[in-house]
Amino acid sequence: MRFVLIGQPNCGKSTLFNQVAGYKAETGNFAGTTVTYTGSKVRVLGEVFELIDLPGTYTLSGSNPAERETLKYLFSHSADVIINVVDASHLSQGLGLTLELLELQIPVVVALNMMDEATRMGMVIDGPELENRLGTRVVPLVASRGRGVRNLFITALELGRSGRLPVRPMYGKDIEDAIQAVISKLDGQIANFHPEPLAVKLLERNEHLISLEQGRNPEILPFITSINKKIIRDRGQDASWVLSSERHGLAANLARRVVQQGERHVSWRDRLDDILLNPFWGYVALIVILFTFFQIIYSLGSSLEEPLLRFFDLLNVYLSRILSDYPFLAELVTGTLQGVAGGVAIVLPYLLPFLLGLGFLEDVGYLPRVAFLMDALMHRMGLHGKAIVPFILGYGCNVPAVMSTRMLEERRDRYLASALATLVPCAARLAVVFGLVAFYLGPVVALWIYLFNLFVIAVTGRIISALLPEDTPGLILEMPVYRVPTIKTVFQKAWFRAREFVVEAWPILIIGSIILSILNYYNLARMINLLVLPITWFLGLPYEVGVPLIFGILRKELSLIMLRQALNVTNFSQGLTAIQMITFTVFVVFYIPCLATLAMLKRELGKRDMLTIAGLTVLIAMIAATLARGIAWFIY
Amino acid sequence: MNLLRVDSGKWIRVISISGGGGLDIKLRNIGFMPGDYARVIRQAPFGGPVLLEISGRELALGQGIARKIEVEECTPPCDLC
Numbered sequence: 001m002r003f004v005l006i007g008q009p010n011c012g013k014s015t016l017f018n019q020v021a022g023y024k025a026e027t028g029n030f031a032g033t034t035v036t037y038t039g040s041k042v043r044v045l046g047e048v049f050e051l052i053d054l055p056g057t058y059t060l061s062g063s064n065p066a067e068r069e070t071l072k073y074l075f076s077h078s079a080d081v082i083i084n085v086v087d088a089s090h091l092s093q094g095l096g097l098t099l100e101l102l103e104l105q106i107p108v109v110v111a112l113n114m115m116d117e118a119t120r121m122g123m124v125i126d127g128p129e130l131e132n133r134l135g136t137r138v139v140p141l142v143a144s145r146g147r148g149v150r151n152l153f154i155t156a157l158e159l160g161r162s163g164r165l166p167v168r169p170m171y172g173k174d175i176e177d178a179i180q181a182v183i184s185k186l187d188g189q190i191a192n193f194h195p196e197p198l199a200v201k202l203l204e205r206n207e208h209l210i211s212l213e214q215g216r217n218p219e220i221l222p223f224i225t226s227i228n229k230k231i232i233r234d235r236g237q238d239a240s241w242v243l244s245s246e247r248h249g250l251a252a253n254l255a256r257r258v259v260q261q262g263e264r265h266v267s268w269r270d271r272l273d274d275i276l277l278n279p280f281w282g283y284v285a286l287i288v289i290l291f292t293f294f295q296i297i298y299s300l301g302s303s304l305e306e307p308l309l310r311f312f313d314l315l316n317v318y319l320s321r322i323l324s325d326y327p328f329l330a331e332l333v334t335g336t337l338q339g340v341a342g343g344v345a346i347v348l349p350y351l352l353p354f355l356l357g358l359g360f361l362e363d364v365g366y367l368p369r370v371a372f373l374m375d376a377l378m379h380r381m382g383l384h385g386k387a388i389v390p391f392i393l394g395y396g397c398n399v400p401a402v403m404s405t406r407m408l409e410e411r412r413d414r415y416l417a418s419a420l421a422t423l424v425p426c427a428a429r430l431a432v433v434f435g436l437v438a439f440y441l442g443p444v445v446a447l448w449i450y451l452f453n454l455f456v457i458a459v460t461g462r463i464i465s466a467l468l469p470e471d472t473p474g475l476i477l478e479m480p481v482y483r484v485p486t487i488k489t490v491f492q493k494a495w496f497r498a499r500e501f502v503v504e505a506w507p508i509l510i511i512g513s514i515i516l517s518i519l520n521y522y523n524l525a526r527m528i529n530l531l532v533l534p535i536t537w538f539l540g541l542p543y544e545v546g547v548p549l550i551f552g553i554l555r556k557e558l559s560l561i562m563l564r565q566a567l568n569v570t571n572f573s574q575g576l577t578a579i580q581m582i583t584f585t586v587f588v589v590f591y592i593p594c595l596a597t598l599a600m601l602k603r604e605l606g607k608r609d610m611l612t613i614a615g616l617t618v619l620i621a622m623i624a625a626t627l628a629r630g631i632a633w634f635i636y
Numbered sequence: 637m638n639l640l641r642v643d644s645g646k647w648i649r650v651i652s653i654s655g656g657g658g659l660d661i662k663l664r665n666i667g668f669m670p671g672d673y674a675r676v677i678r679q680a681p682f683g684g685p686v687l688l689e690i691s692g693r694e695l696a697l698g699q700g701i702a703r704k705i706e707v708e709e710c711t712p713p714c715d716l717c
Binding site for chain 1 (some may be wrong): 661662663664665666667669671678680681682683684685687691692693694695696697698699700701
């Protein structure tokens with residue numbers, strides 16, 4: 001038997017799924033965390049069932065990727081029971097989708113989730129009355145604490161066995177007549193869609209279904225168009241509008257009848273936004289929160305990274321000594337170790353604390369507030385508020401930054417945000433800026449490099465967005481209520497995301513590192529330097545800088561470590577002039593993101609976009625470094 | 637008048653949503669339709685989004701969107717006050 005979880009974004013579907021399936025779906029206090037579906041086997045009362053978690057969807061109209069995915073799934077797979085998760089604290093909104101699901105001729109059980117939240121808001125919900133009016137089973141649920149989960153699946157099982165179909169809502173007479181007229185033109189069902197729901201979706205002009213029906217029944221489109229014309233004439237709006245507005249009204253009416261709004265307990269959560277979204281204090285709080293966030297990660301990370309890298313260095317020295325008779329093998333081992341160490345030095349010290357902190361901010365519900373505060377600024381770069389998240393993350397590590405662009409709806413926004421986020425100097429590039437510029441030329445120069453970076457990102461954003469005009473008018477964002485996250489979900493989520501890095505990016509890091517060690521063995525440093533010569537010559541950098549730049553693609557801080565080797569100096573001021581230091585640092589800050597980030601870009605956007613972004617960063621790095629060189633020439 | 641001109645704290649009723657690009661459908665799909673009542677909670681500075689309370693939840697709409705929403709000020713509807 002197959003159960004399918006359907007609900008609106010941020011209603012707790014994935015939380016429920018994870019409660020019974022172990023951690024497989026990504027959750028967050030942010031609308032639209034799941035975009036594809038996830039399946040798992042669950043055991044209820046000794047029987048094994050399939051449980052499918054579909055992406056959050058407000059309706060089944062198919063106007064965005066998540067909705068299309070949901071409708072396509074229901075269309076092409078048979079579902080024995082739909083478990084409709086509804087946020088009890090926003091009943092009227094959630095019931096709109098419920099009414100649409102009741103039309104599908106599939107048994108539906110309504111899970112009223114977040115009952116604790118509803119109670120906190122002073123709502124008393126008459127469950128039996130709702131059951132009566134919907135004509136289907138309704139079960140209370142607090143998925144985050146696992147309350148009511150067992151009862152829900154027992155109910156779903158009963159429904160699946162009895163196969164009791166719900167009764168769909170009745171619409172105005174003209175619409176009902178139209179539905180019947182379409183049914184009479186249909187030749188039975190298509191795939192898993194019964195004639196009645198099919199007729200409703202055709203009337204709503206669902207493109208996917210219309211093109212399918214056209215294939216076997218070419219007259220259907222003109223017929224629906226003529227019916228629609230009549231509806232538009234009588235009602236002033238087309239059928240899809242009338243249907244959704246009637247569902248909207250029915251849902252509001254239902255909610256009014258079953259919800260008793262009592263005294264609302266005003267708590268700290270209601271007061272919090274008065275500060276956190278305040279036109280002045282909101283920004284102060286934002287800076288303090290982000291500063292603390294990075295401070296914690298940075299101090300945790302650096303205190304872990306040092307001993308870890310020392311350990312790997314010792315191991316490397318030890319192994320090299322053992323293998324000193326086999327120089328090729330020694331070189332290979334060094335390369336492998338460097339790749340492994342790279343992963344360990346990024347994941348454990350920085351990425352994990354980072355993901356934990358991010359998961360916490362996300363589950364609390366703070367990220368949408370950041371999006372709200374930063375919307376106006378982001379518009380100047382052709383993006384909207386939600387795109388601030390990848391930028392913030394970028395200062396820690398570009399890998400999670402690129403991952404987080406998933407929350408943006410439009411592909412164009414995801415591309416632009418990813419491209420810009422890879423220009424943000426991550427913690428590894430911070431090491432270069434601090435180790436070279438701040439150390440030899442003073443912290444003020446380092447600060448200027450950061451400001452210059454922001455300027456370049458803003459200009460790049462403007463240029464790209466002029467080339468890729470915005471097709472969305474702007475931000476539509478649900479502001480979730482603040483929630484106290486559970487430690488379990490925060491840890492599970494961090495692990496879930498870290499695993500993506502381990503599986504996707506780390507192997508590439510190790511392979512790249514081995515290849516470079518082979519090049520090193522065959523003494524190809526000269527060739528590499530020659531290869532990079534056009535760039536180093538153009539920027540007026542020493543010829544030997546080529547190798548550090550290539551190694552920097554592996555891990556950005558390697559470019560600094562290798563620079564010492566390549567120039568054969570212990571004090572950089574002996575090998576580089578102040579102008580060269582600035583030029584080199586600016587170039588390192590912008591050019592090709594590290595391999596791990598490239599792997600993530602490929603995963604999120606595909607190979608072509610990954611390559612264009614990589615090429616773009618080299619171009620930007622050349623321009624920015626030339627510009628910086630000119631400015632530095634004036635000063636020094 | 638459009639949504640941008642409403643002061644914080646005021647109740648409004650949505651009259652119409654103009655503009656192409658399927659904005660009306662997008663808003664309709666998240667349950668925001670003409671005829672709905674809402675309260676303007678606050679507006680972000682520097683031309684930032686408008687925060688609305690609509691049937692118990694909070695929704696932020698960017699300026700570009702808020703400008704396309706025609707509303708009228710009203711007294712709080714009774715079943716919500």
